[in-house]
Amino acid sequence: MLFRCFIYRSSLCAISQREPSAFYPFLAAQESRLSTLLFDFFLHEGREGLTGLQRLFEHGEGAMEDEVEGKGGLAEETEMEMGGKEGLAVCVDVYVDRRDKVWVLDVAPWGPPTDSLLFDWVEAYAEDDSGGHVP
Numbered sequence: 001m002l003f004r005c006f007i008y009r010s011s012l013c014a015i016s017q018r019e020p021s022a023f024y025p026f027l028a029a030q031e032s033r034l035s036t037l038l039f040d041f042f043l044h045e046g047r048e049g050l051t052g053l054q055r056l057f058e059h060g061e062g063a064m065e066d067e068v069e070g071k072g073g074l075a076e077e078t079e080m081e082m083g084g085k086e087g088l089a090v091c092v093d094v095y096v097d098r099r100d101k102v103w104v105l106d107v108a109p110w111g112p113p114t115d116s117l118l119f120d121w122v123e124a125y126a127e128d129d130s131g132g133h134v135p
Contacts, residue, residue: 001027001096004117005038008110010050010087012042016117018093034096041094041102050088 002018015038017027027034042050089110095103108114112121 001034002105003034003038003094003096004115005042005092005094006110006119007042007050007092008087008089012039014119016119018117020117037096037100038094038102042092045102046092046104 001024004016004018005012006014006016015035017024091108091110091114092104093106093108095105097103
């Protein structure tokens with residue numbers, strides 16, 4: 001089963017099936033289990049990987065060498081999409097196998113041009129600006 005997980009301010013805020021044009025009746029019965037599985041993955045196992053991503057996006061690809069040499073990091077426009085000082089904001093595609101093991105397949109920037117699948121970016125930003133969570 002393929003899913004896109006939306007990480008905003010370093011927290012899992014939404015999950016979408018990866019194929020929005022298909023309906024999978026069995027997913028409704030497994031919604032709670034899968035949500036818990038993915039939330040736990042990002043809270044525990046995925047946290048280390050996300051922390052590494054956060055550092056990469058904040059300091060640039062050569063983060064370790066740059067820190068030694070005292071250089072700067074990534075461009076400012078990337079800081080906004082990747083989270084910057086407010087925490088990591090990315091979309092993570094995952095595969096959940098039959099044994100409920102979660103595999104990270106891809107990481108994409110938060111917001112357009114990344115496909116929001118079952119969500120609408122405008123709606124997501126509007127809800128976040130009002131202090132709420134992304135759907």
